[in-house]
Amino acid sequence: MKNTTVRYLCLGVMLLGLPMFSCSDYFEPSQDLIQEREEHYNSFDKVRRATVGVYAGFQNLVEPMVVMGGLRADLMTTTRNLDADLREIESLKVSKGNPYASPRPFYDVILNCNDALANMEKSLDDPRMTERQYAAFEAEFKTVRAWTYFQLAQMYKEVPVITGAVNGFFPGYEPERYDFPKMVNWLIEEMIWANEQPILEWTTKDDSGKEILQPWRKVFINRNAFLGELFLTIGEYREASSLFRKCIIDDGGGDENEEHKCNLESGVSNWENHWKRVNDGDSRLEHISTIPFDRTKNQTHDLLRLFSNSSIYDYLLKPSTLAVNIWESQRPAESIFPDGDRYRGEDVSYSVFDIDTVVSKYGARDAVFAIYRAADVHLLLAEAENRMSNTDIALGILNSKLNDSPLTDGIRGRVRLKHVTMDALKERYSGIDNEVELVEQALIEERALELAFEGRRWNDLVRFAYRAGKPEWLAKRVASKFRGKDPMKASELEAKLLNVSEWRLHMPELDILEKESSN
Template identity: 25%
Template sequence: MISKLKYILLLCIVGISMSSCKKYLTLEPQDGITRQDFWQTKEQVSSAVYGCYASLLAPPLVENLFLWGELRADMLQTGVRATANDFNIINVNIQPTNPITNWSAVYQTINNCNTVIDLAPQVLQTDNTFKQRDLNGYVGEALALRSLMYFYLVRTFREVPLKIKATTSDEDNFQLPKSSEAEVLTQIINDLKLAEEYCFTTYGNRDHDKGRITKYAVQAMLADVYLWKDDYENSIIYCDKVINSGQFGLVEGSSWFSTVFYEGGSNESIFEFYFNQNRLNPFYSMFAESTKRFTAALRVTEEVYTIDLFDIENKDIRGDGAAARFNEGTIWKYHGVNSGTGRSPSASFAHWIVYRYPDILLMKAEALNQLGQVDEALKLIKIVRDRANALEATETFETDPADPDYTSAINTPDLAKFILDERAREFAYEGKRWYDLLRNAKRDNYDQRSLLFDVVIVTASPENQQSAVAKLQDDNSHYLPIYFTELEANKQLIQNPFYVKTK
């Protein structure tokens, strides 16, 4: 615990030292990190890398990752503190003036990573104790973090400026056009493959292995990126690298919630943002009883997890008292100590989990299903469901080959929906739901577009439902607009097409 506290305190101190004024994409030079006289020792490189991690803890960043991944999906319901901006996103009435579309905090992290990638190599010339292996490790971490940020951006906005050089002076060019989705994804994959080569498998203690990028975190990202690209063979290759490492497993039993979400850094964890008492996450006030901005949607109880009416003790461990408290609708993953005890405001330091081991299992199941390997996909789903004690009411298909009802005569779209539903149960409120829906909807030339229609039918207000469905017919509406201040600052930027048409 002492090592974790020291580590996070260092992140916070470095992060505070890097605060600065706003500029296009927040790419301005950073006092204390880009000055040429800073890049002299390996300790300074280490501090700069920790600064990249610290920037992940900025409240606007992680709040946006939650909102981008959940607000347009079907697991949230608005509470008493919901804003007009929240309602506009839910009702597919999104304008470029909506601050939820502001990407500046993400680009701040990207520029911090660019700075390490560009300037750390020069320290080899000034510090003879700094070795190439150590440099490669730090650069690998920065490449992977930058890739993660771009992966969030490309799934949310589709086309974004691709800035891969550090902003180190006022003479740098801030006028950047958007790059295509294909260009951004290609850059991400190339960077992650280099990061896989560079990054370490371990840093020697659990908190660093879970709170910093390892080779396994890079492989998880590559599996996810390839799945987004419908490249199922490569997605399976990288899932298998994580699985075959033997470094991860599923946490089982009644301690699952407190181990994974309260303590953090569990055996399931592959990579997570480490909040702490000195750097709280923004979720307490967002979900607290008296200030709820959001609650769990009613369908979470009724459809996602369901209830065993004949045995109330028989329940999915991921549902009541984990994802949410069903009797009051409180979103619990960031609020609970255990299934019955909540955190205080000063203890709002639940980690933001980017990848857990069940994500790897279900990504592989999804890819296998798309390749027609139904039996193998069902085996992986069964592993996840058995650990969770998933209820029979949510079992669309029998997953046990020994059961008389088992059959592999299942069509791919139906099993894809089963996997999508299982991901909803496993990753409720972890910022994945919208991306899961969109990935499935757009597959095979939007063969499953109805998934998006189903969302707004249950989330949009009655007077907005027809309009929302009509808007979702346009593929461009599935991505957010560029925030208006970015367009004002950068004349090379062109607004996402759907929002030009509806302006």
């Protein structure tokens, strides 16, 4: 009897022809991959292929992450083309069956990880599966599972936690449900262990037969960045800062290497290529952990259907007026740099076609999607430093440099924007006296400028508002995108968001276990 989890894994392996790789028969698996469960993990190669299958499942997460992470927040809104499911999400009134809010694709990834973790011990009979390799595989599956659970925990009030293989469940099994604090604490425990394990390093043969290392680290979730984000979430800022620095400096090849460093070279020439390629040219310097697509292997996402106003697409989502205004306010004539913010904003983050404002970051159906990239991790580091009252360090990262690395030019420095000063912040936010809070305002706005439409915004707003104990700040911010066009809706949404319990959704009833075990 075949198992559907195995079917998902094998399908994922066959689809994942990652565009940054070359000379690899590895991505052309033979038909004997479809096999009985007891044979699926009994060798090094089969566990390795299962890892590829798990990461292939990430491609199905991009659309819900972009929609759920953007449409509930302030920078994205619906268009004149009515879509009931998207209007529900924007109004925070999600009904059962809304496809954008379904946990199903996330649990597909989780259950595949569980299946591998429960069965991969069989591979120890293969002499190529050393203890070090085994630990690296185990850590990778646990990292993927933890990251996926973290995405669910940011969407839903309570998340059913399943850690066993499907064939180990008994009739009537009900998994325990974790709220957000319990989930994050558990994930930290999981990731502390995983982060102490070896990183997977795979080799393949080039055209001449020479063994070469495959650059999988651009696909694998960066453990330092993820664990740092978890610590940041619970207010353990020193640990978070240390991990973000490791991601930037150590994982980026050392302080003399340009990768992960947010330097001028990583953005000046072809900024838009960050969403077209992963392991080539400037984009190699920016990407840390990425979900790639390749249309030549029928790997595409649905973001163009949602965002493009071309006649062949639906044009259902667009940048809010607030988002456009934020970018336009960052292009001062007195800029200390020569050519202003032409690496973000109009014609890069968004474009105007005819009368329509269009999200343009994803200009192709196989545009890559960043889980972590250099600018994001730098801003997370600045956030951690600021919360430790190191406001000068935070502003330095924002403006011009990270002291640990001579190759870092700062988030604003590399896109040639005027530096943010404490005096300017005090003038702009006259009602705030605390310097940490002032810098926090600058950081949340910079994350809007840099990371709009990348699935981060809603979680950013929740994190900042919850930490400050100011639900009214989040409520006003989100409602502001409706004030001009629909004041009644703005008022209704603001009132709803004053209630912290409305910030996450009720998860729909799960039929995952029944479907997975039915075969």
